[in-house]
Amino acid sequence: MSKPEMSEMPVYVPNYFQPDQFHYFAETNWGSGKSRLEYPEISQLPSHLEMFILGHFAACPTITDVGDAYLPAAQAANWILNRYDSCNRGTRHLLLPIAEELNPDLHKQISVTIDRLPEEPVGKHDKGFVPPIHSAKITFMGTPVGYGGAREVYLLTRFTDLQAIRGSAEYMKAINRCVGDAGTPAELLVNLALSAIKFADADKFSALDHAVARGKIDEENNRKEYAKVVYEFIKKAPWVISFVNNLPSSDPEKAKFNETFYGLLKLI
Numbered sequence: 001m002s003k004p005e006m007s008e009m010p011v012y013v014p015n016y017f018q019p020d021q022f023h024y025f026a027e028t029n030w031g032s033g034k035s036r037l038e039y040p041e042i043s044q045l046p047s048h049l050e051m052f053i054l055g056h057f058a059a060c061p062t063i064t065d066v067g068d069a070y071l072p073a074a075q076a077a078n079w080i081l082n083r084y085d086s087c088n089r090g091t092r093h094l095l096l097p098i099a100e101e102l103n104p105d106l107h108k109q110i111s112v113t114i115d116r117l118p119e120e121p122v123g124k125h126d127k128g129f130v131p132p133i134h135s136a137k138i139t140f141m142g143t144p145v146g147y148g149g150a151r152e153v154y155l156l157t158r159f160t161d162l163q164a165i166r167g168s169a170e171y172m173k174a175i176n177r178c179v180g181d182a183g184t185p186a187e188l189l190v191n192l193a194l195s196a197i198k199f200a201d202a203d204k205f206s207a208l209d210h211a212v213a214r215g216k217i218d219e220e221n222n223r224k225e226y227a228k229v230v231y232e233f234i235k236k237a238p239w240v241i242s243f244v245n246n247l248p249s250s251d252p253e254k255a256k257f258n259e260t261f262y263g264l265l266k267l268i
Contacts, residue, residue: 031139
């Protein structure tokens with residue numbers, strides 16, 4: 001793949017990179033779900049530098065805060081960059097191809113860039129790092145299913161090896177059913193979360209938290225899209241209401257989830 005001309009180089013690249021590395025930060029790569037599969041050479045970079053690139057592919061608008069925190073100890077970034085890479089792979093190289101094959105209408109819905117609503121301007125972000133497109137549009141990996149879909153798959157399968165997942169008739173049957181039965185991106189995300197709970201005995205709070213991701217909502221501010229996820233949970237699994245009601249208020253994380261959940265419920 002040819003690199004863009006210098007005139008096309010983005011100006012929102014962290015200071016740690018050289019000009020011959022700028023092409024990773026092309027605006028078209030923002031939220032693309034690309035990974036080491038497309039750019040295997042990035043795994044040879046120091047881990048904190050690779051993390052910036054994978055964060056760009058994942059449409060993470062607060063990656064500079066994370067990256068700067070880990071610069072003194074690059075190895076500490078490994079968990080985060082591996083998370084970016086596995087979620088990007090799981091979305092771009094598993095969920096999207098399955099949807100394209102089994103549910104073309106759904107594929108059209110989840111593979112497009114979405115215009116931000118006027119009443120939902122961009123949320124928390126690093127102004128010096130995110131590309132211009134981020135202020136006007138939500139790219140694929142910034143959507144609820146882009147952020148949470150692969151996370152739910154990995155709760156279901158208990159591992160992130162895509163080759164092993166594809167080789168498991170049991171897991172593929174469950175994932176195919178989730179995709180095939182979904183009429184909307186929100187329904188797909190909820191199908192995956194509920195399958196993880198039902199078939200893999202996944203922790204209920206973890207499954208809900210991946211699907212109704214407070215941190216990602218703060219970043220994208222796409223609350224109406226997440227309200228659709230809450231609606232699908234209530235429609236498909238009414239027990240979710242009592243579960244959320246009974247989350248311990250003494251646990252700050254779960255108390256904030258309760259607040260987020262009911263805030264979104266008001267938008268339905």
